[in-house]
Amino acid sequence: MDHSTAAITPGKxxxxxGASPMGISYxxxxxxxxxxxxxxxxxxxxxxxxxxxxxxxAFEGSVESFQFATTHWPIPEKVFDAVxxxxxxxxxxxxxxxxxxxxxxxxxxxxxxxxAGHRMDRLAVEKWMLWTIVGGLTFLGCQAWEWTxxxxxxxxxxxxxxxxxxxxxxxxxxxxxxxxxxxxxxAFADFFFFITGFHGFHVFSGVLLNFLIFYNTVSGVxxxxxxxxxxxxxxxxxxxxxxxxxxxxxFFYLV
Amino acid sequence: MAHKxxxxxxxxxxxxxxxxxxxxxLFLLFVTMVEFVIAxxxxxGPLKTFIFVVLTIVKAxxxxxxxxxLRYEVKVLFxxxxxxxxxxxxxxxxxxxxxxxxxxx
Numbered sequence: 510m511d512h513s514t515a516a517i518t519p520g521k522x523x524x525x526x527g528a529s530p531m532g533i534s535y536x537x538x539x540x541x542x543x544x545x546x547x548x549x550x551x552x553x554x555x556x557x558x559x560x561x562x563x564x565x566x567a568f569e570g571s572v573e574s575f576q577f578a579t580t581h582w583p584i585p586e587k588v589f590d591a592v593x594x595x596x597x598x599x600x601x602x603x604x605x606x607x608x609x610x611x612x613x614x615x616x617x618x619x620x621x622x623x624x625a626g627h628r629m630d631r632l633a634v635e636k637w638m639l640w641t642i643v644g645g646l647t648f649l650g651c652q653a654w655e656w657t658x659x660x661x662x663x664x665x666x667x668x669x670x671x672x673x674x675x676x677x678x679x680x681x682x683x684x685x686x687x688x689x690x691x692x693x694x695x696a697f698a699d700f701f702f703f704i705t706g707f708h709g710f711h712v713f714s715g716v717l718l719n720f721l722i723f724y725n726t727v728s729g730v731x732x733x734x735x736x737x738x739x740x741x742x743x744x745x746x747x748x749x750x751x752x753x754x755x756x757x758x759x760f761f762y763l764v
Numbered sequence: 765m766a767h768k769x770x771x772x773x774x775x776x777x778x779x780x781x782x783x784x785x786x787x788x789x790l791f792l793l794f795v796t797m798v799e800f801v802i803a804x805x806x807x808x809g810p811l812k813t814f815i816f817v818v819l820t821i822v823k824a825x826x827x828x829x830x831x832x833x834l835r836y837e838v839k840v841l842f843x844x845x846x847x848x849x850x851x852x853x854x855x856x857x858x859x860x861x862x863x864x865x866x867x868x869x
Contacts, residue, residue, distance in 0.1 A: 532838035541845060552852040556859045563863030567808075586803065602803065609796055617789040620831050624782060628775035732772055748831045752824055758796075759820040763803050764813050 540742045544749045547711075551753050554707060555760050558700045565694055577667040583693035585762045591658050605762050608651045609754065612712075615644025616751040619719075623744045626737025631726060634740060638723040641747065645716040652709045659701065660684050667691040701761070708757055711750045718743045788830045795823050 523530040531538050565582040568575055575587050586601035593604070618640040625633030662684025669691075670679045682691040690698035722743050731737045799819055806812045829835035834842055 530838075531841040531844070533841065538841075541841070545845060545848060548849070549852065552855065556852075556856050559856060560859040560863040563860045564866035572808075584808075602800065606796070606800060610793065613789060613792050613796070616827065616831055617785060620785050621782065624778065624785070628777065629772055630774045630777070633777070745832055748827055751831075752827045755820060755823050755827065759799070759816050763799060763816050 534738060536738065536742055537745065540745045544745065547749065548753075551707070551756070554700075554704050555756060558704060558760065561696050561700070565696070577692050579669055579671075579690075579694050581693065583697055588659075588692045589655070589762060593654055602762060604651065604655065605758065608648055608655075609758055611644055611648050611651065612751050612754050615641050615648070616748055618644060619744050619747045623737075623741050626731070626740040629732070629737065631729070631732055634726050634731075634737060635723065638719060638726060638740070642716060642719050642723060645712055645719060645747075648712055649709065649716065652705065652712075655705075656702075659698070660686065662691050704757055704761060708750070708753055711753065715743075715747050715750050718746060785830070788826055792823055792826060795819055 529535075529538075533541075562582055566580065568581045568584055572584060572587070575584050577583060577587075589605055590599050590601040591604065592598070592600045592607075618637045622634050622637035622641060625637060662682075666681045666683030668679055669682050670677060672678070673680070682689050684691055685698035685701075687699055687702065688695055692698065722740055725731060725739065726737075731739060799816065802812065802815060806815075828845075834845060
């Protein structure tokens with residue numbers, strides 16, 4: 510599809526006006542710029558995680574002998590090892606893997622919606638947008654479960670020690686919140702809530718935008734307009750959400 | 765004034781393009797599975813982290829290049845998006861290094 514506003518006159522620079530030097534429409538260019546700024550925000554969060562993590566001692570010893578304590582940073586696979594309906598079964602990172610799969614699949618259905626939009630195929634756009642929305646909602650549901658599990662914690666909790674009224678006291682912590690964390694240093698839980706929360710908020714907004722596009726497609730707005738460029742713009746945003754998850758998955762769950 | 769409905773011509777699906785998109789998706793899932801295998805078979809260390817970072821950048825490249833179509837855009841746009849990411853890389857290196865110098869209480 511040609512988005513340039515005017516043909517370039519020979520001998521004249523593309524930057525002299527009357528042409529789109531970037532070769533895309535204003536709306537898409539602004540979406541790219543917004544995504545760049547958003548990428549910097551997410552980088553800020555993930556880099557701060559890197560800073561705090563590298564300033565905390567890592568666990569020395571084998572993975573099997575690992576235990577939760579505030580004195581060392583937790584091994585993520587030991588924290589995230591639960592899957593819904595499989596209580597008590599240790600399945601490290603399996604649920605996060607499922608979430609990653611869901612998000613990548615919803616990214617594919619989004620590209621297929623964009624491809625259908627290029628062909629002005631309203632029915633195909635409707636179908637793929639609907640699948641994308643289903644994928645987004647599934648991901649949000651998974652994240653809600655993950656958060657609930659993280660907040661409630663494991664049976665029995667972890668015995669930790671710290672100063673209460675100036676005296677070293679042992680106490681049990683079950684689950685996690687912004688000040689207490691049974692899995693390790695409180696900062697670990699803070700980063701979990703902030704990073705996956707900020708990403709989840711993006712997924713939530715993405716689902717709303719996708720629904721808006723789906724609604725407009727069904728009501729024939731883009732057929733009347735003569736193009737489906739809005740699908741492309743929201744598609745860019747949706748892929749970005751997937752992209753961020755790829756980084757969160759690596760730096761929070763794997764490394 | 766008579767309102768003229770625009771003539772809508774629906775083109776047939778571009779099977780080659782769709783096939784390619786599914787191939788990219790399969791590749792992304794394959795790389796994720798490789799990451800899983802590495803996560804449970806390799807000892808923790810700098811090499812493991814390095815492999816994860818490389819695989820993540822490969823995945824990111826395919827998402828931005830193919831799904832977001834950046835690979836096929838004008839060179840100016842391509843570099844306008846990529847070059848600022850140098851700052852992110854520098855910031856990451858600087859902050860992680862700085863973090864290692866902080867002595868925990």
